[in-house]
Amino acid sequence: xxxxxxxxxxxxxxxxxxxxxxxxxxxxxxxxxxxxxxxxxxxxxxxxxxxxxxxxxxxxxxxxxxxxxxxxxxxxxxxxxxxxxxxxxxxxxxxxxxxxxxxxxxxxxxxxxxxxxxxxxxxxxxxxxxxxxxxxxxxxxxxxxxxxxxxxxxxxxxxxxxxxxxxxxx
Amino acid sequence: xxxxxxxxxxxxxxxxxxxxxxxxxxxxxxxxxxxxxxxxxxxxxxxxxxxxxxxxxxxxxxxxxxxxxxxxxxxxxxxxxxxxxxxxxxxxxxxxxxxxxxxxxxxxxxxxxxxxxxxxxxxxxxxxxxxxxxxxxxxxxxxxxxxxxxxxxxxxxxxxxxxxxxxxxxxxxxxxxxxxxxxxxxxxxxxxxxxxxxxxxxxxxxxxxxxxxxxxxxxxxxxxxxxxxxxxxxxxxxxxxxxxxxxxxxxxxxxxxxxxxxxxxxxxxxxxxxxxxxxxxxxxxxxxxxxxxxxxxxxxxxxxxxxxxxxxxxxxxxxxxxxxxxxxxxxxxxxxxxxxxxxxxxxxxxxxxxxxxxxxxxxxxxxxxxxxxxxxxxxxxxxxxxxxxxx
Numbered sequence: 001x002x003x004x005x006x007x008x009x010x011x012x013x014x015x016x017x018x019x020x021x022x023x024x025x026x027x028x029x030x031x032x033x034x035x036x037x038x039x040x041x042x043x044x045x046x047x048x049x050x051x052x053x054x055x056x057x058x059x060x061x062x063x064x065x066x067x068x069x070x071x072x073x074x075x076x077x078x079x080x081x082x083x084x085x086x087x088x089x090x091x092x093x094x095x096x097x098x099x100x101x102x103x104x105x106x107x108x109x110x111x112x113x114x115x116x117x118x119x120x121x122x123x124x125x126x127x128x129x130x131x132x133x134x135x136x137x138x139x140x141x142x143x144x145x146x147x148x149x150x151x152x153x154x155x156x157x158x159x160x161x162x163x164x165x166x167x168x169x170x
Numbered sequence: 171x172x173x174x175x176x177x178x179x180x181x182x183x184x185x186x187x188x189x190x191x192x193x194x195x196x197x198x199x200x201x202x203x204x205x206x207x208x209x210x211x212x213x214x215x216x217x218x219x220x221x222x223x224x225x226x227x228x229x230x231x232x233x234x235x236x237x238x239x240x241x242x243x244x245x246x247x248x249x250x251x252x253x254x255x256x257x258x259x260x261x262x263x264x265x266x267x268x269x270x271x272x273x274x275x276x277x278x279x280x281x282x283x284x285x286x287x288x289x290x291x292x293x294x295x296x297x298x299x300x301x302x303x304x305x306x307x308x309x310x311x312x313x314x315x316x317x318x319x320x321x322x323x324x325x326x327x328x329x330x331x332x333x334x335x336x337x338x339x340x341x342x343x344x345x346x347x348x349x350x351x352x353x354x355x356x357x358x359x360x361x362x363x364x365x366x367x368x369x370x371x372x373x374x375x376x377x378x379x380x381x382x383x384x385x386x387x388x389x390x391x392x393x394x395x396x397x398x399x400x401x402x403x404x405x406x407x408x409x410x411x412x413x414x415x416x417x418x419x420x421x422x423x424x425x426x427x428x429x430x431x432x433x434x435x436x437x438x439x440x441x442x443x444x445x446x447x448x449x450x451x452x453x454x455x456x457x458x459x460x461x462x463x464x465x466x467x468x469x470x471x472x473x474x475x476x477x478x479x480x481x482x483x484x485x486x487x488x489x490x491x492x493x494x495x496x497x498x499x500x501x502x503x504x505x506x507x508x509x510x511x512x513x514x515x516x517x518x519x520x521x522x523x524x525x526x527x528x529x530x531x532x533x534x535x536x537x538x539x540x541x542x543x544x545x546x547x548x549x550x551x552x553x554x555x556x557x558x559x560x561x
Contacts, residue, residue, distance in 0.1 A: 053303040061310025065336060068317060129300045129360055
């Protein structure tokens with residue numbers, strides 16, 4: 001629990017909070033991007049370099065831009081009329097607390113699941129990119145292919161949805 | 171003697187580090203490398219602005235700047251003083267915070283990309299296991315800053331320019347990555363240092379640079395096209411089209427923020443030229459084995475400056491591509507060619523040494539390139555112009 005971890009955690013949580021509490025939707029999207037960046041840096045602090053860089057490349061480089069484009073192309077009004085808090089905030093709070101409880105129980109119990117008799121946390125294994133590549137092409141090649149199929153289906157679906165609007169006009 | 175000259179900056183850094191107590195030595199070392207990069211690359215940027223204006227001027231049959239200093243060399247000083255003392259105008263309805271951070275994000279992202287380039291033997295700032303992935307990840311963040319700049323200006327022309335820029339950069343990011351994947355496949359590592367070391371071998375005095383292989387040459391051409399589009403340089407500079415959109419996404423920026431955008435764009439050019447030199451032109455390795463006595467950092471910067479000169483040359487020569495031509499080209503031609511290039515690179519690897527693999531790989535690439543190009547040209551029917559109105 002070093003200083004770096006606390007700073008990154010503060011940045012991530014602040015970004016997430018700002019993403020739901022700001023009034024201007026594009027500001028919310030940019031705050032979400034800082035939350036993504038905080039997450040990526042947390043991954044890298046845990047020595048998972050590949051996941052951290054992939055998080056930056058995919059989330060900040062593509063998903064954030066997609067979110068911003070979607071906001072710009074679909075909304076006209078920038079300020080919500082009635083404020084950003086919904087009326088059913090108590091139910092939302094209860095559900096969020098329940099999800100947090102489940103996640104915390106899972107995380108705290110996972111340390112007990114490690115086969116270590118003394119109970120000390122084991123040092124994190126060094127995972128190199130080469131090992132990830134080997135695993136993807138060796139043991140996990142079937143999930144890789146299924147994911148590729150899923151992504152292709154998503155892309156074809158997106159093209160079809162976009163094409164249908166113009167197909168009727170020409 | 172040659173080895174000392176080659177490693178002179180590394181030795182200098184270690185000497186300065188030795189003057190400090192050993193607790194702060196890593197910090198001092200990192201600080202020294204960072205300060206060197208922050209000093210050297212903007213200096214190169216200043217040189218490049220003069221080079222570009224004089225070069226473009228001569229290509230367009232006029233003299234470039236020649237008032238400030240002999241041959242206009244002190245022009246960047248004049249430009250710097252101008253941009254520092256100009257009034258910083260922000261439109262009233264502009265989004266203040268986002269308008270302010272956009273150039274900062276661009277410059278920070280571009281400087282971070284320069285951190286992984288090996289600028290000489292043992293002369294990279296960080297030697298990461300996944301250095302190439304880091305570079306591309308950071309490059310993807312620059313698109314966000316361009317969008318932020320265009321949107322926060324509350325200006326139709328800026329927003330149009332930003333949308334076009336982001337669409338163009340996303341379209342060409344895929345060919346950029348895919349053309350580098352062939353290199354990674356053959357080298358077997360994502361680390362830029364290992365890629366350069368794999369090219370630092372010589373056969374009959376000629377180097378093993380990847381550009382001298384058929385798949386490497388095709389990948390290099392596609393990398394150049396994608397890199398020119400990624401940095402919004404002519405002929406892909408529709409987002410900052412000077413004759414169409416005033417200045418595109420940085421219309422509303424004046425003074426120092428404009429200078430920061432300019433700096434960010436040119437440093438992006440440097441970093442992607444550096445990456446191209448590292449991946450295809452052998453990084454810091456000398457062209458001929460007899461020339462190895464010249465230090466490695468000289469070769470790296472020579473290759474980068476050569477790429478910059480070619481970029482300036484292209485700007486002065488080629489006309490601008492239209493948005494739909496750009497996108498068609500990216501998705502329908504360059505992307506399938508990169509996939510084919512991956513296949514050819516794999517075939518090269520598994521065919522074994524000999525002249526056969528040269529002939530087969532080159533034949534496949536040339537036939538598909540000519541065939542696909544001809545087929546795409548035949549499909550376009552140049553009839554009378556038809557208009558489609560927005561409804």
